[in-house]
Amino acid sequence: MTIKRETLRKDFPILDRKVNEEPLLYLDNAATLQTPNQVLKKITEFYQKSHANVHRGVYTLAQEATQAYEQVREQVAAFIHAANAHEIVYTRSTTESLNLVASSFGELVVQEGDEILLTIMEHHSNLIPWQQLAKRKKAILKYVPLTVDQTLDVHAFKQQLTEKTKIVALAQTSNVLGVTNPVKKLVELAHQQHAYVVVDAAQTVAHHALDVQDLNVDFLAFSGHKMGAPTGIGVLYGKSELLKAMPPIQFGGEMIENVTKTTATWQPAPWKFEAGTPNIGGVIGLGAAIDYLNHLEMSWIAATEKKLxxxxxxxxxxxxxxxxxxxxTVERHEGIVTFNLAHIHPHDVATGLDMLGVEVRAGHHCAQPLMAALGVESTVRASLSFYNSIAEMDRFVYALKMVKEFFNHESE
Structure with missing residues (x-):
């Protein structure tokens, strides 16, 4: 597939703006991907032509909105190769998806003395829900460490799996280390111990093709804004039989089937988990974002980012x-580079880069246990996307050298 970068970048008007009188160089794509015109247009068309609530009215606008809303569920299922659309639950974010699994499914299967296995590289969103579940259930929380080359220690993972392990929760790609874990292999190992596997795919969904059936994961979560959709829309994939067994944790709206003064029954999954009026515009935007990524082709996106x-x-x-x-090594490193410059605080590095129009993130990246394992409090992170260019990589390196020179000169 041949795509002209100049044409591609026209889909993202924000990339043409200036920051501190310098051309914008956006390198915080792991935090949120910029939104293309095609997504913005689709959302605007929905609000201008078919705006109504879903699952409630028999009039034309309501039927159009409901059809569009449910059509996107089919799109999401196809995008991640789910068995059917009923395995797709709309949420607000990866965070809400993971909290839903911990608060509903976790309560069902974890008992006192059971074990929950995480990796030390987890984002807080895939750590704290399990931490809190372990406290409620008096379960044991365990962490898989890193190897000397700062990748997941698969040997330690095998050793820590026991017959008491009920949940394994892990990131597919680390938002700090830029390493993609061998999820399929880890799932096989976990299932041998009859443990359930929950995967945080927030840093994978816009960069590599996903196939939940091939990976055989039990649950998988991601956010729309990581893939060019609006903020406030997320996805939870769950195997049908597991979603069917799970109780809802929020109530009201169209998740209800029938109500009396003393009892209530729920719609089947996935609707029983979607209480209240959903983020319909966000769902429409999610569908448009999937269309956009499919047009580019995930294989092209992965190859382009690898070249960068x-x-x-x-x-x-x-x-x-x-x-x-x-x-x-570039073979193991995905589109995230996290680093520190000696004797310069990460926030100072990021501020200096911002003065040159280069936007990166500095901090603990919502991964404080990982920071502790690395022996640092914070770092600088540059994260890439398909709309970045080789010329921008050179500009980033040059800007970083300028920041280093400025602060080293100031300290003399």
């Missing part, structure tokens, strides 16, 4: 005093 990393990582490794976290 193959160029960037070696150039960063040449900078004296710069420490890169995660794998040091």
């Amino acid at each position: 990393m193959m160029h960037l990582l070696p150039e960063l490794q040449k900078i004296e005093g710069l420490t890169i976290y995660g794998p040091q």
Whole structure:
């Protein structure tokens, strides 16, 4: 597939703006992907032509809105290769999806003395819900450490799995280390112990094709805004039999089947988990974002971002005093580079880059246990996407060298 980058970038008007009188170089794609015109247009068309609530009215607008809302569920199922659309639950975010699994399914299967196995690289959203579940249930929370090259220690993962392990929760791709875990292999190992596997795919969904049936995961979560959709819309995939067994944790609206003064019954999954008026515009935007990614082709996106990393990582490794976290080879490093510059606070690095129009993130990246394991309090993170270019990688490296020179000069 041949795509002209100049044409592609026209889909994202924000990339043409200036920051501090410098051309914008957006490198915080792991936090949120920019939204293309095609998605914005689809959302606007919905509000201008078919805006109504879903699952409630028999009039034309309501039927159109409901049809569009449910059609996107079919799109999501096809996009991640789910067995059917009833395995797709709309939520507000990856965070809400993971909390839903912990608060509903976790309450069903975890008992006192059981074990919940996480990795040390988890985002807080895939850590705290399990931490709180373990406290409520008096269960044991365990963490898989890193290897010396700062990838997941698969040998330790095998050792920590026991017959008491009920839940395994892990990120497919780390939002800090830029490493993608061997999820399919880990799922096989977990299922051998009859444990259920919950995957945080927030950092994978816009970069690689997903096939939940091939991975055989029990649950998988991601957010729309990581893939060009609006904020406030997320997805939880769950195997049909597991969603069927789970009780809802929010009540009201069209998730209800029947109500008396003393009893209530629920709609089947996935609707029983979608209480109240949903983010209909967000769902419409999610469908448009999937269309956009499918048009580009996920294989093209993955190859394009790999080329960017193959160029960037070696150039960063040449900078004296710069420490890169995660794998040091481009083969293992996905489109996220997290680093520190010696004797310069990460926030100062990010502020200096912002003055040059380069937007990166600095902080603990919602992964404080990982920061502790790395022996740091915070880091700088640059994250790439398909609309970035080789020229931008060079500009980023040059800007980083300028920031380093400025602060080192100031300290003299």
